[in-house]
Amino acid sequence: xxxxxxxxxxxxxxxxxxxxxLLGTEFxxxxxGTDGDFERALAILRELDGNVDAIGxxxxxxxxxxGRTRYTVNDGLKLLEAVKKTPVVDGSGLKNTLERETAYYLxxxxxxxxxxxKVLMVSAVDRFGMAEALAELGCDMTFGDLIFAAGIxxxxxxxxxxxxxxxKTLPEMVKLPFHMLYPTGKKQDxxxxxxxxKFGHYYHQADVIAxxxxxxxxxxxxxxxxxxxxTNTTTREDVEFLREKGVGWLVTTTPEYDGRSFxxxxxxxxxxxxxxxxxxxxxxEDYLEMMDRxxxxxxxxxxxxxx
Amino acid sequence: xxxxxxxxxxxxxxxxxxxxxxxxKAMNRDWDRNVLVLADDIESAHTLVLKxxxxxxxxxxxxxxxxxxxxxxxxLADMFFGDITPTEPYMNGTLRIIGSEDDILRLDxxxxxxxxx
Numbered sequence: 001x002x003x004x005x006x007x008x009x010x011x012x013x014x015x016x017x018x019x020x021x022l023l024g025t026e027f028x029x030x031x032x033g034t035d036g037d038f039e040r041a042l043a044i045l046r047e048l049d050g051n052v053d054a055i056g057x058x059x060x061x062x063x064x065x066x067g068r069t070r071y072t073v074n075d076g077l078k079l080l081e082a083v084k085k086t087p088v089v090d091g092s093g094l095k096n097t098l099e100r101e102t103a104y105y106l107x108x109x110x111x112x113x114x115x116x117x118k119v120l121m122v123s124a125v126d127r128f129g130m131a132e133a134l135a136e137l138g139c140d141m142t143f144g145d146l147i148f149a150a151g152i153x154x155x156x157x158x159x160x161x162x163x164x165x166x167x168k169t170l171p172e173m174v175k176l177p178f179h180m181l182y183p184t185g186k187k188q189d190x191x192x193x194x195x196x197x198k199f200g201h202y203y204h205q206a207d208v209i210a211x212x213x214x215x216x217x218x219x220x221x222x223x224x225x226x227x228x229x230x231t232n233t234t235t236r237e238d239v240e241f242l243r244e245k246g247v248g249w250l251v252t253t254t255p256e257y258d259g260r261s262f263x264x265x266x267x268x269x270x271x272x273x274x275x276x277x278x279x280x281x282x283x284x285e286d287y288l289e290m291m292d293r294x295x296x297x298x299x300x301x302x303x304x305x306x307x
Numbered sequence: 308x309x310x311x312x313x314x315x316x317x318x319x320x321x322x323x324x325x326x327x328x329x330x331x332k333a334m335n336r337d338w339d340r341n342v343l344v345l346a347d348d349i350e351s352a353h354t355l356v357l358k359x360x361x362x363x364x365x366x367x368x369x370x371x372x373x374x375x376x377x378x379x380x381x382x383l384a385d386m387f388f389g390d391i392t393p394t395e396p397y398m399n400g401t402l403r404i405i406g407s408e409d410d411i412l413r414l415d416x417x418x419x420x421x422x423x424x
Contacts, residue, residue, distance in 0.1 A: 146334070146416070149412070150412055150413050150416040151338075151409050151412070151413050152334045152335070152338075152413060152416060153334070153337055154330075154333065154334040165420070168419050168420055169416060169419045169420065172392045172393075172394040172415070172419055173394075173415075173419075175394045175395065175398060176394060176398070176412075176415075180408060180412055
């Protein structure tokens with residue numbers, strides 16, 4: 001039995017444990033949320049180190065991207081460095097491949113993402129692969145990084161401008177406490193009402209809303225008209241939340257076990273175990289091959305009818 | 308130790324850098340704020356005023372600031388001249404900013420968009 005644990009700065013309300021068999025290997029996969037408590041996350045990581053087969057870091061990004069340039073988030077690095085023996089990943093290696101493929105899959109196999117679709121990416125520097133793929137597919141992009149992270153009502157419309165602004169800001173932003181950039185702990189269970197009111201129209205104007213679930217949720221207004229949401233991790237409660245807001249379709253990029261989709265950090269940790277390679281040696285082709293062997297496809301769920 | 312005059316010059320460079328940047332002006336049309344800039348090692352106070360996307364400054368204090376930026380004179384001058392970013396002094400406590408977290412983050416972004424790489 002291989003043990004994979006996701007240690008998350010997110011809410012402990014989302015904790016769970018499942019047993020599954022993948023490519024003939026038995027896995028016990030569990031999640032331990034620390035409600036935004038950084039020190040507790042460090043303690044759990046030290047406790048798990050050497051006692052499990054792989055660790056995923058959730059609720060935090062280790063890396064943010066501006067094109068091909070990768071910036072390391074200081075707080076993420078502190079967590080990474082607490083683990084000395086066990087492979088530890090944040091999902092960013094897989095995310096780049098998986099989310100590109102999700103965009104291509106939707107175009108090829110569904111009618112949900114026609115050219116010219118108006119796409120709001122609530123944040124793109126944490127998933128540059130998806131941003132590039134959606135733009136390449138001819139979507140009308142709005143990158144909301146400045147809007148939702150900094151409260152600056154400036155929609156970034158091209159990947160080039162996103163990259164330029166990211167190059168200017170990310171080298172310093174990654175030094176800030178992560179909670180200033182991303183909702184951690186209890187904040188994940190609430191909405192930022194001021195920003196929902198001020199910036200909710202960006203959601204209403206979009207056909208597709210894409211990005212990290214906690215960010216998508218935090219700023220989502222009510223009264224949506226059947227929009228498509230492309231995101232990573234959802235629970236049954238999350239699906240209900242989206243339905244109540246008027247979301248019509250939900251696409252999750254990672255597989256579902258026991259009624260919930262897992263974060264990319266968990267899936268990447270599982271893949272590291274299955275591949276038996278160190279993280280640095282794993283290539284996008286390895287991820288693609290593994291996705292194929294695991295028959296991983298985006299999960300497309302209709303939540304309601306488009307008007 | 309920097310002088311009051313040097314801080315004034317740095318704020319002049321900062322506001323000029325801002326004024327040349329049409330994109331920044333567009334970004335801040337919704338954000339009217341008074342920012343008090345205080346040195347804690349010399350007698351020096353300035354007020355930055357953001358209104359309708361335009362940035363100006365004056366010497367002296369404002370009565371009711373939305374944000375207060377406090378640091379030693381060297382750090383203030385270096386920061387507004389763009390020689391250092393606000394992040395490091397903010398993180399090590401040399402720079403204190405009093406205001407809402409959203410406003411602090413936004414001010415940081417503005418500074419980086421003026422002086423960033």
